Amino acid sequence: MxxxxxxxxxxxxxxxxxxxRDKLSKVERHFDQIQSIQVILSLDNSGASDGGKKSHKAEAILRASGQEMFVQAYDDDMYKAINEMADKLxxxxxxxKTRLERKKGRGGRYEDLDMVEAAPIA
Structure with a gap:
């Protein structure tokens, strides 16, 4: 990856x-077909001049076979934003992965049903 x-x-x-990298290793354990992950960590100072808190943002773009996923998380602390981003991803x-498994399993179940119905009853 x-x-x-x-x-x-x-x-x-x-x-x-x-x-x-530590947080994304958890994502890799759940799905091994990940091609790449691009992470962008940024700091938004727009509210800082008004006395507001600085906002940290963590974004990730994950590319897997035929799929691209995007997540982003905001927080006052960069490490909290990284944790939230990794959890969302x-x-x-x-x-x-669950959708893929259901789609894969659905084809097998229909074939099994056809074979059961086609069996002669004695």
Whole structure:
């Protein structure tokens, strides 16, 4: 899995990098067909001049075979935003995997039903 981490209006520290990679390893355990994940960590200072809190944003774009998923999370703390982003991505991946398994399983069940109905009754 190829993971690229970049920062927008913020420099990505070693601790941020390891936190992102640690959280995304959980996503990779649930779905092994991930081609790449692009993570963008950013800092929005728009509310800072008005006395508001700075808003940290963590975004991720995951590319898997035939599928692209996007998530974003905002928080006052970058690490909380990273955790929330990883949790959202994990939920999307598990939901996608469940859909794939149901679709795959559905074909098998219909074939089994046809064979049962076609069997002669003695």
């Amino acid at each position: 190829n993971v690229s981490i970049s920062g927008h209006h913020i420099s990505v520290t070693e601790a941020m990098d390891s936190a992102v 994990d939920r999307q991946v598990r939901k996608y």
